[in-house]
Amino acid sequence: MSSSQLLKGVLEGCLLSIISKGETYGYEMIEKLAQHGFTMVKEGSIYPLLLRMKKDGLVTTVQKEMPSGGPKRKYYHLTPAGQEELEQFKVRWRDMSTSVNRLMEEEEK
Amino acid sequence: MNVSKESRDFLDRLSIYLITSGKNEKEIREITGELEDHLHEAEQNGKSVEDITGLTPKAYMDQIAKEMPFDKMGVFKYALVLIFGSIAFYVMGDAINGTMDYSWIILIGLPVMILFYGVMVARLFKYTAGKVLSKKKEFTLLLVMSGVPLAGMGGVVFLEKFIGDTAVSLGTTGRMVGFVLCALILIGISIWSKTPIMIILPIVVFVPQYFIERSSWSEETQLMMIGMIFPIGFMISLGISFLQIWRKERKQIA
Numbered sequence: 001m002s003s004s005q006l007l008k009g010v011l012e013g014c015l016l017s018i019i020s021k022g023e024t025y026g027y028e029m030i031e032k033l034a035q036h037g038f039t040m041v042k043e044g045s046i047y048p049l050l051l052r053m054k055k056d057g058l059v060t061t062v063q064k065e066m067p068s069g070g071p072k073r074k075y076y077h078l079t080p081a082g083q084e085e086l087e088q089f090k091v092r093w094r095d096m097s098t099s100v101n102r103l104m105e106e107e108e109k
Numbered sequence: 110m111n112v113s114k115e116s117r118d119f120l121d122r123l124s125i126y127l128i129t130s131g132k133n134e135k136e137i138r139e140i141t142g143e144l145e146d147h148l149h150e151a152e153q154n155g156k157s158v159e160d161i162t163g164l165t166p167k168a169y170m171d172q173i174a175k176e177m178p179f180d181k182m183g184v185f186k187y188a189l190v191l192i193f194g195s196i197a198f199y200v201m202g203d204a205i206n207g208t209m210d211y212s213w214i215i216l217i218g219l220p221v222m223i224l225f226y227g228v229m230v231a232r233l234f235k236y237t238a239g240k241v242l243s244k245k246k247e248f249t250l251l252l253v254m255s256g257v258p259l260a261g262m263g264g265v266v267f268l269e270k271f272i273g274d275t276a277v278s279l280g281t282t283g284r285m286v287g288f289v290l291c292a293l294i295l296i297g298i299s300i301w302s303k304t305p306i307m308i309i310l311p312i313v314v315f316v317p318q319y320f321i322e323r324s325s326w327s328e329e330t331q332l333m334m335i336g337m338i339f340p341i342g343f344m345i346s347l348g349i350s351f352l353q354i355w356r357k358e359r360k361q362i363a
Contacts, residue, residue, distance in 0.1 A: 026143055027150045042163030043151065047144065051176035074143045 058082035167239035
């Protein structure tokens, strides 16, 4: 199984976490993901996901003027439902990662 | 915003793909604008469109399209404009020529064929947007695919001429009202679509036709000239429209 297949299920949670730290835009999210070691994420793959998250009411967007002028930039914010989803993700991830780690450690013994 | 030619081409194709998939115009502008912003920054860091999408253009476009709702009202609006615009253009020609007799064949067949034409052209644009085809291939496809329903429309008109019993017939007052109504519809569509094609096309087609029919040339020459007017007029109108769109885009980039 490739990294990108593994990542599919958790990328939404990662994006929710990034957006929860303050308003941010697409390219900035990719940079933050890369800073945390997510170099396998194809940059464009976040946009269909962001569209779905917006459709599901987890995020809202606002268009803002860029400091350099030119077209407006789209910034993302978390909604209360998004915050709730993030908390649930953290619990699910903790449980799952604990279980996976335990299994892998047994494998190595 | 400055992006490379490849990125601009990808964004244009994505727009066409989403429009022909029946997505909302405002949402299309939003997502393409967001991707343009991303591509602009990515290119400054030495990345390309392929690095961003990581898939074939069509697969990526599909991923985006899947997450956008189908805009029923928008599609309905386009269908209405297409039907009313085409019928207004057709009826205007009749109003100028002085014969406004219509059979059920034309009253039902023409709107059906126009819709069929719209669907075919939309499908073709969606297909060519998702694949990287040579300009020659694209043009040939467009010619063949749009030619089929156009031939169908021609068939309806041909049938009407030979076996159509008149169901609706308009006199002089009816023709005047019809002409004014058609002119208003075409002007309205031009204002709505922000392109002058629906105003230019009737002028470049019907004005020469009016004078040719009243000239002293032989009937064969007249028919040949009238037959040539529509494609030439259509090309001129399309050229003017494209020039206007191109100028507007240049202005936006500057």
